[in-house]
Amino acid sequence: MKQNIAIVGSGFLGMTLAMRYADAGAKVTLFESAAEIGGLASVWDIGDIVWDKHYHVVLASDRHTRNIIEEIGLGDEFRWVETKTGFYTDGELLSMSDTMEFLKFKPLDIISKLRLGATIFYASKVKDWKRLEKITVEKWLTKLSGKKTFEKMWKPLLKAKLGEAYKETAASFIWATIQRMYSARNSGMKREMFGYVRGGYARVLERFGEVLVEKGVEIRLNSRVDKIERLDSGKVRVTPAAARRHKDVKPKIVPQETKYAKYQTATVTSPGFSAGFMTEPNPAKPTVRQFPRNSSSDIFDRVILTCPSNVAAKMLPQLEKTERQDLESISYQGIVCASVLMKCSLSNYYVTNITDDTPFTGIIEMSAIVDKREFNGNALIYLPRYVAPDDELFDKTDEEIERYFLNGLEQMYPHFRKKDVVAFKISRVRQVFPIPTVRYSEGLSPMKSSVDGVHIVNSSHIVNGTLNINETVALAENFF
Ligand SMILES: Cc1cc2nc3c(=O)[nH]c(=O)nc-3n(C[C@H](O)[C@H](O)[C@H](O)COP(=O)(O)OP(=O)(O)OC[C@H]3O[C@@H](n4cnc5c(N)ncnc54)[C@H](O)[C@@H]3O)c2cc1C
Numbered sequence: 001m002k003q004n005i006a007i008v009g010s011g012f013l014g015m016t017l018a019m020r021y022a023d024a025g026a027k028v029t030l031f032e033s034a035a036e037i038g039g040l041a042s043v044w045d046i047g048d049i050v051w052d053k054h055y056h057v058v059l060a061s062d063r064h065t066r067n068i069i070e071e072i073g074l075g076d077e078f079r080w081v082e083t084k085t086g087f088y089t090d091g092e093l094l095s096m097s098d099t100m101e102f103l104k105f106k107p108l109d110i111i112s113k114l115r116l117g118a119t120i121f122y123a124s125k126v127k128d129w130k131r132l133e134k135i136t137v138e139k140w141l142t143k144l145s146g147k148k149t150f151e152k153m154w155k156p157l158l159k160a161k162l163g164e165a166y167k168e169t170a171a172s173f174i175w176a177t178i179q180r181m182y183s184a185r186n187s188g189m190k191r192e193m194f195g196y197v198r199g200g201y202a203r204v205l206e207r208f209g210e211v212l213v214e215k216g217v218e219i220r221l222n223s224r225v226d227k228i229e230r231l232d233s234g235k236v237r238v239t240p241a242a243a244r245r246h247k248d249v250k251p252k253i254v255p256q257e258t259k260y261a262k263y264q265t266a267t268v269t270s271p272g273f274s275a276g277f278m279t280e281p282n283p284a285k286p287t288v289r290q291f292p293r294n295s296s297s298d299i300f301d302r303v304i305l306t307c308p309s310n311v312a313a314k315m316l317p318q319l320e321k322t323e324r325q326d327l328e329s330i331s332y333q334g335i336v337c338a339s340v341l342m343k344c345s346l347s348n349y350y351v352t353n354i355t356d357d358t359p360f361t362g363i364i365e366m367s368a369i370v371d372k373r374e375f376n377g378n379a380l381i382y383l384p385r386y387v388a389p390d391d392e393l394f395d396k397t398d399e400e401i402e403r404y405f406l407n408g409l410e411q412m413y414p415h416f417r418k419k420d421v422v423a424f425k426i427s428r429v430r431q432v433f434p435i436p437t438v439r440y441s442e443g444l445s446p447m448k449s450s451v452d453g454v455h456i457v458n459s460s461h462i463v464n465g466t467l468n469i470n471e472t473v474a475l476a477e478n479f480f
Pocket residue numbers: 008009010011012013014031032033034037038039040041054055056057058065223224225226306307308311335337384432458459467468469470472
């Protein structure tokens with residue numbers, strides 16, 4: 001008989017697993033609490049475009065991401081662009097895109113620059129990351145680069161991503177970041193090339209959703225799972241929260257069809273009914289596939305949870321005490337990330353690293369990579385601020401954050417005018433990635449949980465890499 005598998009979470013981890021298990025002949029149900037698929041890589045409409053809620057690029061070395069995109073039929077749609085990097089330091093915007101610019105970089109004296117360069121080179125050569133997991137990033141970088149360079153460069157950059165948690169973070173964190181940076185250069189293209197799929201992740205998700213529906217995966221949007229229990233029969237029961245009123249939410253694979261849409265895909269969930277629809281190109285004669293919910297569909301042979309560890313722990317009353325403690329003890333870092341669609345560009349840098357104290361912790365100019373025609377001629381900029389899950393920024397209103405962030409832009413860029421902002425939207429996520437503290441991997445619970453038939457697989461299992469879709473897909477492939 002077909003294995004009946006439930007997967008909780010429709011991020012890239014859940015979607016990749018759903019595809020692999022469906023291909024292997026299982027009956028797969030994908031539960032997603034949001035109204036659309038994609039998780040951190042999901043999309044929204046901002047102004048008159050549909051684009052990623054959080055900035056996403058693909059590196060040439062992202063083998064797993066490229067394979068999965070190839071597999072869903074979009075491999076020919078990549079665009080590769082050489083990127084430039086900026087630094088905002090001491091109130092000045094400087095380019096730091098090649099060795100010459102690095103050597104001319106004013107904020108550091110020549111000795112500090114040589115030590116910084118040597119640190120990065122040395123980190124790129126280290127293979128034994130476990131050794132680096134045993135010491136703090138502060139201690140390691142100070143030893144290699146010197147106190148002055150640590151305070152001037154490393155500390156602001158670490159704080160930008162980790163906040164005060166940088167103090168507990170292991171050196172393996174910066175090692176993984178440098179390894180990723182190097183892999184971008186060593187992937188055959190020799191220069192730092194970043195890529196995107198025409199249409200962005202909106203298009204990737206639209207197609208991924210279609211492929212999953214074609215393979216018979218039942219996608220249940222607006223379905224937050226509340227409880228998972230092992231039954232005496234050996235099966236596992238999944239209990240979603242009471243369905244929200246259908247008229248309140250418009251569940252769809254992506255919020256609206258992209259201009260590339262070949263099919264229109266939507267999934268509808270209402271009490272007692274769950275369905276995936278796919279219409280073929282001829283809208284006059286649509287083909288509708290339905291997956292009516294039957295009464296036994298909430299009982300599964302196996303359940304795989306891909307949500308954050310503490311969320312998973314809450315759903316599982318039968319977990320062993322020590323495992324629950326381990327899952328709940330993982331600290332996460334969150335983000336408040338603004339998408340700004342505007343009439344003019346800020347710069348030609350994809351990433352501007354900031355070492356000064358500004359409202360946001362970096363600037364990502366998506367339109368420095370993506371053809372502006374994708375944005376109807378406008379520029380798309382992201383202003384992320386990585387914060388702890390209990391940071392007060394989460395409680396500020398959209399208007400307060402908009403004012404705070406745009407005032408920051410006004411101070412940094414003399415040519416920036418608020419009237420040029422076409423649309424401004426804010427994403428808030430309290431749990432983006434686990435903080436890789438010292439000896440982090442040693443305290444990690446196994447993916448097979450103490451509740452038989454239930455697995456917990458999530459970004460906490462990325463122990464020697466940074467959080468990115470390539471690592472996420474690799475994790476799914478290794479688990480499968
Ligand atoms: C600001 C930012 C920038 C990034 N930039 C890049 C980049 O440039 N390149 C790159 O490759 N990667 C990037 N990433 C990382 C990438 O987005 C992640 O690696 C990937 O999306 C993680 O997928 P996931 O499936 O593990 O987790 P998630 O995407 O978090 O998926 C988990 C899913 O579980 C759902 N869920 C949670 N609880 C429940 C519940 N109780 N019931 C049902 N569903 C539930 C959530 O709604 C979510 O959809 C970036 C991430 C962020 C935040």
